[in-house]
Amino acid sequence: MLSYRGREGYWAWVLHRVSGLAVLLFLLVHIVDTAFMGFGRELYNHAIDLYRQPIFRVGEVFIFAGVLYHALNGLRIIAIDFWDGATRIQRELWYTVLTLFVGLMLPITYVMLKPVYTLLLGA
Amino acid sequence: MQVTAPAAGPIVSESSERVAGSNFELWSWYFFRLSGLLLVFLALGHLVIMHLVNNVDTIDYDWVAARWATLGWRMYDWLLLSLALLHGMNGLRVVVDDYVHRHGWRVVAMSTLWTLTLAFMALGTLAVVTFQPPGR
Numbered sequence: 001m002l003s004y005r006g007r008e009g010y011w012a013w014v015l016h017r018v019s020g021l022a023v024l025l026f027l028l029v030h031i032v033d034t035a036f037m038g039f040g041r042e043l044y045n046h047a048i049d050l051y052r053q054p055i056f057r058v059g060e061v062f063i064f065a066g067v068l069y070h071a072l073n074g075l076r077i078i079a080i081d082f083w084d085g086a087t088r089i090q091r092e093l094w095y096t097v098l099t100l101f102v103g104l105m106l107p108i109t110y111v112m113l114k115p116v117y118t119l120l121l122g123a
Numbered sequence: 124m125q126v127t128a129p130a131a132g133p134i135v136s137e138s139s140e141r142v143a144g145s146n147f148e149l150w151s152w153y154f155f156r157l158s159g160l161l162l163v164f165l166a167l168g169h170l171v172i173m174h175l176v177n178n179v180d181t182i183d184y185d186w187v188a189a190r191w192a193t194l195g196w197r198m199y200d201w202l203l204l205s206l207a208l209l210h211g212m213n214g215l216r217v218v219v220d221d222y223v224h225r226h227g228w229r230v231v232a233m234s235t236l237w238t239l240t241l242a243f244m245a246l247g248t249l250a251v252v253t254f255q256p257p258g259r
Contacts, residue, residue, distance in 0.1 A: 017218065024211035031243050035250040037191075039128065041184040041257065051179045064174060067166050074159045081156065112174055 008094045010091050016073050019066040054116045061112050065105055072097040150212055158210045165203045188256050197251055204247040212240040 032105040050056055076093045079086035086093060173182065190196045219232045 012200055017214075020211065020214045021218065027207055027211055028243055031208070031247040031250075035246050037254055038250055044184045044187070048179070048183055057179070059192060060174060062177070064170050067170060071159075071163045071167055072161065075163065078156050080159065087183075108175065112178070115178075116151065 008091050011099070012073055012076070012094050015069060016077075023063065023066045023070060026066075031077060046100045054119065057116050061105075063111050064108055064112065065101075068095075068104060068108075069101050072100055150215075155210065155213065158206045162203075162206055162210060165199070166207060168245075169199075169203055191251070191254050192256060197254075201248065201251045204251065205244065208240065208244055208247065212236060 017111045036047050223232050
């Protein structure tokens with residue numbers, strides 16, 4: 001990851017690894033905050049309040065992006081593993097992954113950050 | 124670049140920790156793909172439900188309590204928890220395999236990894252399975 005610089009396949013792999021580790025880190029935090037459900041309304045609501053802070057809402061968009069990229073590229077990996085035809089077009093599949101990723105993240109980001117920019121613009 | 128299925132036969136490796144003839148890596152390879160395929164629906168479904176259909180302004184204790192009144196949602200959440208945690212921790216294991224080479228550090232890293240997996244699996248399972256709605 002540090003010494004080799006390849007082409008599309010390399011970057012697909014780097015992003016897959018980085019997004020996977022980032023989502024895993026959040027998953028561990030998320031398991032803890034969900035466990036607060038067992039300790040009553042007050043503690044859980046207090047913890048969840050954090051997720052409504054603007055900075056966390058931006059973070060949630062990044063988590064969504066991480067899961068979405070990892071899912072799309074994961075499907076590409078499965079296609080390559082089980083179907084010879086996909087190996088020949090793996091580069092095209094990578095660009096398909098990127099196109100779908102950007103195309104989906106644009107409206108998702110718009111919807112998820114609505115409360116943030118309405119707050120900023122005072123609308 | 125892309126990973127291919129390891130042979131089921133003896134695996135010859137420089138690492139002494141990979142037992143020759145072990146099927147673990149093959150099992151792991153299939154688990155990544157099967158759990159990954161299920162997680163495409165479970166994890167993305169979870170995100171769509173929590174951030175697009177609903178959002179962090181509506182989700183609170185009472186919202187989750189009402190959701191967990193339905194057995195199906197508890198099963199959904201538990202399946203998501205276990206598949207995501209095992210898929211993610213197995214991924215971390217591969218990363219450790221790639222970058223940690225000294226025997227002593229590998230033992231430390233792997234022990235920590237599996238201890239954490241067990242602890243978070245227990246914590247998450249307890250939360251989802253034992254939750255009792257408050258008697259108002």
